[in-house]
Amino acid sequence: MEIQAEDMHEALRKAGLRITLARRVICRILADADEEHLTAAEILDRANNVAGGVDQSTVYRTLEALAELNYVQHVHIGHGAGFFHLRGDHAHHHLVCEVCGTAINVPYEDLEPAFASLRDKYGFMPDSTHFAILGHCQDCRETEETKSSVANDLL
Amino acid sequence: MEIQAEDMHEALRKAGLRITLARRVICRILADADEEHLTAAEILDRANNVAGGVDQSTVYRTLEALAELNYVQHVHIGHGAGFFHLRGDHAHHHLVCEVCGTAINVPYEDLEPAFASLRDKYGFMPDSTHFAILGHCQDCRETEETKSSVANDLL
DNA sequence: ATCCGTGCAAATACTTTGCATTTAC
DNA sequence: GTAAATGCAAAGTATTTGCACGGAT
Numbered sequence: 001m002e003i004q005a006e007d008m009h010e011a012l013r014k015a016g017l018r019i020t021l022a023r024r025v026i027c028r029i030l031a032d033a034d035e036e037h038l039t040a041a042e043i044l045d046r047a048n049n050v051a052g053g054v055d056q057s058t059v060y061r062t063l064e065a066l067a068e069l070n071y072v073q074h075v076h077i078g079h080g081a082g083f084f085h086l087r088g089d090h091a092h093h094h095l096v097c098e099v100c101g102t103a104i105n106v107p108y109e110d111l112e113p114a115f116a117s118l119r120d121k122y123g124f125m126p127d128s129t130h131f132a133i134l135g136h137c138q139d140c141r142e143t144e145e146t147k148s149s150v151a152n153d154l155l
Numbered sequence: 156m157e158i159q160a161e162d163m164h165e166a167l168r169k170a171g172l173r174i175t176l177a178r179r180v181i182c183r184i185l186a187d188a189d190e191e192h193l194t195a196a197e198i199l200d201r202a203n204n205v206a207g208g209v210d211q212s213t214v215y216r217t218l219e220a221l222a223e224l225n226y227v228q229h230v231h232i233g234h235g236a237g238f239f240h241l242r243g244d245h246a247h248h249h250l251v252c253e254v255c256g257t258a259i260n261v262p263y264e265d266l267e268p269a270f271a272s273l274r275d276k277y278g279f280m281p282d283s284t285h286f287a288i289l290g291h292c293q294d295c296r297e298t299e300e301t302k303s304s305v306a307n308d309l310l
Numbered sequence: 311a312t313c314c315g316t317g318c319a320a321a322t323a324c325t326t327t328g329c330a331t332t333t334a335c
Numbered sequence: 336g337t338a339a340a341t342g343c344a345a346a347g348t349a350t351t352t353g354c355a356c357g358g359a360t
Binding site: 074076077078079082095104106110111113114117118121122124 | 229231232233234237250259261265266268269272273276277279
C-alpha cells in the first residue's frame with residue numbers, strides 16, 4: 001500500500017505541527033512521485049507550479065519535518081544534490097551508474113538473500129528502505145568497451 | 156598488495172603530469188590511510204602538517220587527477236563532506252551504520268553471489284572497489300530496543 | 311623554455327538559519 | 336491569542352574555477 005498525502009497530514013497533526021498550503025502541496029508531490037528520485041530543487045519547482053511563492057527554505061523545512069516523522073529520507077547518491085523520497089514499505093533499492101548517473105530500481109526480493117546473510121553474519125540490519133550500489137550500467141560498459149577497442153586500433 | 160605512493164607517482168608521470176611536493180605528500184597520505192575514509196579537509200590538514208602552505212584547491216585538483224587515473228574514488232556516504240580513498244583490489248566493502256557511523260568491513264566473497272546476480276539480471280557491474288550499505292549496526296539496534304522498552308515503561 | 315601546478319580569492323552549488331510577518335489552531 | 340510556519344535574505348559547507356606567478360621537466 002502506498003503512502004498517501006493524508007497519512008503525512010495526520011502524522012504532522014499528531015506531532016503538533018500545522019497543515020499549511022505549502023505542506024499540503026509538498027506531501028502531494030512526494031506521494032505522487034512514488035519511486036521517483038526528487039531533488040529539493042525539483043520539489044520546489046513542482047510546488048511553485050501548483051501554488052506560487054513557495055520558498056526553498058520552506059521546502060527544506062517541510063522535508064526535514066517529514067524526515068523527523070520517518071516519512072521522508074534524504075539520501076546522497078554520488079555527487080551533487082541529494083534526493084528526497086518517501087520511506088515506503090515496498091522497499092526497493094538502486095543500482096546507480098557512476099558514469100551516467102542512471103539509477104536502476106531493484107526489487108527487495110533480489111537482494112533479500114544477501115541482506116539475510118549480512119544480518120546473520122554481522123548482526124547488521126541493512127536499511128531496507130534505501131540502499132544504493134555504485135557501479136557501471138550496461139550502456140556505459142558497452143561504451144567503455146567501444147572506446148578501448150578504438151584506442152587499441154590507434155596504437 | 157597495497158597501493159604504494161610510488162605507483163601513483165608513476166601513473167602521474169605516465170600521464171604527462173608532474174610530481175610536485177604537494178602531490179608527493181598527498182599520495183603518501185592516501186597510501187598510509189589505507190582503508191580509512193578521509194575527507195578533503197582531513198587530507199588538507201595532514202598535508203599541511205607535513206608541508207605547510209598547501210591549499211585546498213591543490214588537494215582537490217590532485218585528488219581529481221588521481222581519480223582520473225583510477226587510483227582514487229570520491230564517494231558520498233550520507234550528508235556532509237565526501238570521502239576520498241584509494242581504489243584497492245576489490246578486497247572488501249563497508250556496512251555503514253546510519254546511527255553511529257561505524258563501518259564494518261565485509262570480505263568480497265560474502266557479497267559476490269549478490270553481485271553476480273545483479274550482473275546477470277540487470278547487466279549492471281557493481282563497483283567492486285567500493286561499496287557501502289547503509290543500515291543499523293548491532294550495538295545501535297540493541298540501544299534502540301532498550302530505548303523503546305524504556306519509553307514503553309513510561310507510558 | 312615550455313607548460314603544468316600552485317596559492318589566492320572569488321564563484322558555485324546545496325542546504326541551513328535569523329528575523330519580521332503571517333497564519334493555523 | 337499563541338505558537339508555528341513562511342518568505343526573504345544572508346550565512347554556512349563542500350567543491351570548483353580564474354588568474355598570475357612559480358616550478359618541474
